[in-house]
Amino acid sequence: MSEPAILRPLPEVTAADAAAWHRIVAASTAHDLPGVLPPDPEQTLARLTKPALDSHRLTWLAAGADGVPVGVAGLRLFASPGRDHLAELELHVDPAHRRLGTGSRLLAAVVAACRAEGRRSLIVEAAAAGPGEAFCEQRGFRRALTLDHLLLRLDDVAEADLVKLADAEHPGYRLTGWTGAVPDDLADAFAAAKNAMNDMPVGDLDFGSVAWDTARVHAMAKVVADRGDTLLTIAALHDDGTMAGYTEILIPRGAPPRVQQYDTAVVPEHRGHGLGLWVKAAMLRRLRAEHPDVTEIETDNADDNVHMLAVNHALGFRPHRRTREFQLDVPTS
Numbered sequence: 001m002s003e004p005a006i007l008r009p010l011p012e013v014t015a016a017d018a019a020a021w022h023r024i025v026a027a028s029t030a031h032d033l034p035g036v037l038p039p040d041p042e043q044t045l046a047r048l049t050k051p052a053l054d055s056h057r058l059t060w061l062a063a064g065a066d067g068v069p070v071g072v073a074g075l076r077l078f079a080s081p082g083r084d085h086l087a088e089l090e091l092h093v094d095p096a097h098r099r100l101g102t103g104s105r106l107l108a109a110v111v112a113a114c115r116a117e118g119r120r121s122l123i124v125e126a127a128a129a130g131p132g133e134a135f136c137e138q139r140g141f142r143r144a145l146t147l148d149h150l151l152l153r154l155d156d157v158a159e160a161d162l163v164k165l166a167d168a169e170h171p172g173y174r175l176t177g178w179t180g181a182v183p184d185d186l187a188d189a190f191a192a193a194k195n196a197m198n199d200m201p202v203g204d205l206d207f208g209s210v211a212w213d214t215a216r217v218h219a220m221a222k223v224v225a226d227r228g229d230t231l232l233t234i235a236a237l238h239d240d241g242t243m244a245g246y247t248e249i250l251i252p253r254g255a256p257p258r259v260q261q262y263d264t265a266v267v268p269e270h271r272g273h274g275l276g277l278w279v280k281a282a283m284l285r286r287l288r289a290e291h292p293d294v295t296e297i298e299t300d301n302a303d304d305n306v307h308m309l310a311v312n313h314a315l316g317f318r319p320h321r322r323t324r325e326f327q328l329d330v331p332t333s
């Protein structure tokens with residue numbers, strides 16, 4: 001016998017909807033991912049209600065017969081050329097209400113929306129060996145990529161080691177850094193360097209690619225600032241003005257002790273000179289100096305991204321957990 005679940009697509013997410021979303025995701029995360037900190041309610045509200053870069057969201061709540069929400073689904077529909085075939089799913093059911101068909105009903109609504117929006121690929125991230133993996137495999141998704149999540153405890157990094165790495169000579173290159181939007185005089189060079197992320201390993205994901213230009217770089221900085229998050233960047237500049245590489249750290253609103261690694265990229269012509277390790281070491285030193293309350297950094301890498309994993313291990317990142325990206329090739333009828 002399945003429990004009646006009423007699906008409610010949300011044309012607009014209210015504060016009450018966001019609070020219900022937060023409660024379900026926090027319960028689901030605590031149940032399946034004990035080491036993972038759920039976002040705070042303000043962060044959730046900002047993420048559900050503020051615009052994202054080049055994409056819009058559809059949101060559903062599923063409620064039990066008593067009207068109390070028990071499941072949530074969010075669908076991010078990308079709009080940029082090169083990624084407008086793709087949709088990304090977030091799906092959680094309250095642990096007390098699982099195995100009653102709610103996840104399947106939410107997924108059916110999501111797949112119908114993908115079809116209506118002309119999306120051929122639906123992707124979702126789930127903890128390896130968790131219920132999400134079992135659900136995806138039952139519902140026609142295939143494994144497309146395995147991600148190793150690593151954690152660095154800043155207290156474990158010796159200051160002397162950090163200084164040595166961050167102060168190492170790299171003839172022909174110098175470091176620069178900024179908070180939030182890139183300074184105007186570096187915007188073109190930064191957009192060009194961002195395109196280097198397009199060769200990041202993505203396994204069998206039908207991920208497409210996006211072309212970065214100055215307008216997109218500024219739009220992304222605005223999206224992050226509007227959510228109340230802070231983005232720190234350190235970049236290596238070549239003498240000829242090229243931005244050879246960069247690394248980004250996101251400090252979520254509310255300044256929690258654990259922050260998130262965003263991009264790290266070195267453009268192909270400048271690889272093999274230790275620039276990835278250099279910019280990341282400089283970022284750690286900056287975090288220590290400017291954000292002493294930050295104690296941990298989480299990052300994730302494709303399990304076959306050997307160069308990035310080597311850099312992270314050299315800095316002291318250690319395995320934390322493993323997730324997989326699943327992909328559904330959306331049925332046409």
Ligand SMILES: CC(C)(COP(=O)(O)OP(=O)(O)OC[C@H]1O[C@@H](n2cnc3c(N)ncnc32)[C@H](O)[C@@H]1OP(=O)(O)O)[C@@H](O)C(=O)NCCC(=O)NCCS
Binds near residue numbers: 102130136
């Ligand atoms: C994945 C999730 C959304 C499933 O929600 P749900 O309401 O329990 O899903 P359903 O009841 O529709 O399950 C459908 C089928 O998936 C499979 N399944 C779901 N959970 C499973 C589990 N823990 N172990 C094995 N199979 C499972 C079963 O075949 C199930 O059918 P059955 O109960 O008749 O055997 C829920 O477990 C969850 O919130 N997990 C954490 C978040 C997550 O991983 N999200 C991303 C993945 S989509």
